[in-house]
Amino acid sequence: MLGQPAVQAAQPDLANEYFEQLQERYEQAAALRGGAGTLDLEMAGLRLRLRYVGESLREALLAPFDHLACEAGDPALTISLFDTASTGVEPPPPLWEPIAAAPGTNPVARLRSERACVLAAAGSRALTAALPAEGVAVFHLPDAAAIPASERAAPIREALQLLMAARGRLMTHAGAVGRGGCGVLLVGRGGSGKSTLALSCALAGMEIVADDYSLLESETLLAHAIQSTAKLTEDSVERLGIPTGAIDAAGFEPTLEGPAKALVDIRGLAFAGLSRQLEIRAVVAPTVSLGEAEPVVRAISAAQGLRAVAPSTIVQSGFGGESSLATLADLVRRVPSYELELSPNPTANAAAVDRLIGDLG
Amino acid sequence: MSEPRFRLSPEIVHETVDGEVVAIDLLSGSYYSLAGSGPAVWEVLAGGASEPEITAVLASRFEADAETIAAAVSTLLSQLRESNLIVIDEQPGEVSIAGGSGEKTPFEAPRLERYTDMKDYFLLDPIHEVDTAGWPRPAA
Numbered sequence A: 001m002l003g004q005p006a007v008q009a010a011q012p013d014l015a016n017e018y019f020e021q022l023q024e025r026y027e028q029a030a031a032l033r034g035g036a037g038t039l040d041l042e043m044a045g046l047r048l049r050l051r052y053v054g055e056s057l058r059e060a061l062l063a064p065f066d067h068l069a070c071e072a073g074d075p076a077l078t079i080s081l082f083d084t085a086s087t088g089v090e091p092p093p094p095l096w097e098p099i100a101a102a103p104g105t106n107p108v109a110r111l112r113s114e115r116a117c118v119l120a121a122a123g124s125r126a127l128t129a130a131l132p133a134e135g136v137a138v139f140h141l142p143d144a145a146a147i148p149a150s151e152r153a154a155p156i157r158e159a160l161q162l163l164m165a166a167r168g169r170l171m172t173h174a175g176a177v178g179r180g181g182c183g184v185l186l187v188g189r190g191g192s193g194k195s196t197l198a199l200s201c202a203l204a205g206m207e208i209v210a211d212d213y214s215l216l217e218s219e220t221l222l223a224h225a226i227q228s229t230a231k232l233t234e235d236s237v238e239r240l241g242i243p244t245g246a247i248d249a250a251g252f253e254p255t256l257e258g259p260a261k262a263l264v265d266i267r268g269l270a271f272a273g274l275s276r277q278l279e280i281r282a283v284v285a286p287t288v289s290l291g292e293a294e295p296v297v298r299a300i301s302a303a304q305g306l307r308a309v310a311p312s313t314i315v316q317s318g319f320g321g322e323s324s325l326a327t328l329a330d331l332v333r334r335v336p337s338y339e340l341e342l343s344p345n346p347t348a349n350a351a352a353v354d355r356l357i358g359d360l361g
Numbered sequence B: 001m002s003e004p005r006f007r008l009s010p011e012i013v014h015e016t017v018d019g020e021v022v023a024i025d026l027l028s029g030s031y032y033s034l035a036g037s038g039p040a041v042w043e044v045l046a047g048g049a050s051e052p053e054i055t056a057v058l059a060s061r062f063e064a065d066a067e068t069i070a071a072a073v074s075t076l077l078s079q080l081r082e083s084n085l086i087v088i089d090e091q092p093g094e095v096s097i098a099g100g101s102g103e104k105t106p107f108e109a110p111r112l113e114r115y116t117d118m119k120d121y122f123l124l125d126p127i128h129e130v131d132t133a134g135w136p137r138p139a140a
Helices: A013-033 A055-068 A149-153 A155-165 A196-202 A234-240 A302-317 A321-334 A346-360 B040-046 B049-063 B067-081 B119-124
Strands: A039-043 A046-052 A077-083 A108-112 A116-121 A127-131 A136-143 A168-172 A174-179 A182-187 A207-210 A214-217 A222-224 A229-233 A253-255 A256-264 A277-288 A297-300 A337-342 B005-008 B012-019 B021-025 B031-035 B086-088 B111-115 B126-132 B137-139
Touching: A013 A077, A013 A108, A013 A127, A013 A136, A013 B086, A039 A297, A046 A055, A055 A077, A055 A149, A077 A155, A077 A321, A077 B005, A108 B111, A127 A155, A136 A155, A149 A253, A149 A256, A149 B049, A155 A168, A168 A302, A168 A321, A174 A196, A174 A214, A174 A277, A174 A337, A182 A196, A182 A346, A196 A207, A196 A229, A196 A337, A196 A346, A207 A277, A214 A321, A229 A234, A234 B040, A256 A337, A277 A346, A297 A302, A297 B031, A302 A321, A302 A337, A302 B012, A302 B021, A302 B031, A321 B012, A321 B021, A321 B119, A337 A346, B005 B040, B012 B040, B021 B040, B031 B040, B040 B049, B040 B067, B049 B067, B067 B086, B067 B111
Parallel strands: A046 A077, A077 A136, A108 B126, A182 A277, A277 A337
Antiparallel strands: A039 A046, A108 A116, A116 A127, A127 A136, A168 A214, A174 A182, A174 A207, A214 A222, A222 A277, A229 A256, A253 A256, A297 A337, B005 B086, B012 B021, B021 B031, B031 B111, B126 B137
16 A cells, blocks of 8 residues: 555554563562462352462452462462562553543543453552453552552452453452342342342341342353452441451442442351352342332343443443453353342342242242 | 445444343443344344345244335345444455244334433543554543
8 A cells, every 4th residue: 555664563562561561560479578478269160370579468358368368379360469668670661641630530541452352540648550361460559568459449450351252251249149049140230229139138047149240151151259258338337246356457438339338247247157159040120119118120132231230340340341341241141140139128128039949930 | 236234343342141132342331232133133234234134034033024124124224334333344244144944933123212311431531543544542
């Protein structure tokens, strides 16, 4: 073509270069501290190794994964974590202009190539660089002693999202509860009542995988657990009678989506059965009722089910839109969708979910 | 002057489930439901098509007079353009548009609904793409 050079110079892969530099900084930090700790997990049927520099990072960020701990072995995925405050090692200089983060917001600068993806959150100042197909990521925070609320609520979410997506596991904005290994996905945007319903079910003796985010394996329709913490508003904590000992010491903190929420350790709740996975038999979209005494379950169309689960999963993740939507469309084609109009009575709501699961066989 | 041809916007993702199109605009966070005869229009748009071509396809598939179908297609295309769900195809390739070959079905006007409840999240937690020169480019 006229005006075009015969051979174009190859564009440098800045995202990949940044990943390699951040990986080097992690290795430096580990060497300075005399080595790294490791926590091996079995998450979504895959062995995931978390390598961390410094116990404070381990305690503050990785404790919610302890329920998935397994014996050490050859990992399919590896995430390496370090902070600057405890190691003195800075991340490589940013390749992007600083983005202003207004209070309560968390804008993200994203640099990506075919091979690599770098995400720099301006609000939480969390930095994630990953090679998804190769199953490796590096995560950095300025100070492990001051973990931002958004990171504590969903630790290393971006790294997990990227690595798991490359292995056919979609991080879905959905809770999952069930009985006997089978269950339902609880879907809907923040504030729709997912967390309260999931915890109501756990307190009623049902199995719980997640209250807000789970990993959906597209082929098997298994919903896998990520973390052992849930986020609840003060009102929900009171209505469910959550014991003080199960509430995170940081207490109620403002959230991006609205009312303040506290982290609750599901393992600290009596009768709760924290499960690794559930086979999904239905999609349930809770809605907050205007005072109905009894919860009401109604069948809804597959498209309505898709509208309840897909936008918040895809819009909030910001990547993999096409394949994520295809996975979720496949889900609602394979299992029925329901709307659950919640009553003010958590026990009755949990019983309605339990009955539905029983009816689904 | 030839009729403009339209195609689906590259900024959306979409799936058709149970006769309803669910489309998500990745730039704004809005999402849409398209029902009635809308999914038939959408199917034609996916390959790129002009308004008369879409009208002709619908006329071959649905039982309704030509004016009713033409008016419905025109209204829907305006709505889809206003919502940035479709764009004018500046470089249309070769297209083959197949009409209906089976029995016609009763015509139902297309219904487009827009949902904006994700917008707040989108504004709170936006993603800025960094281009090769290292400058963030706002996603919305």
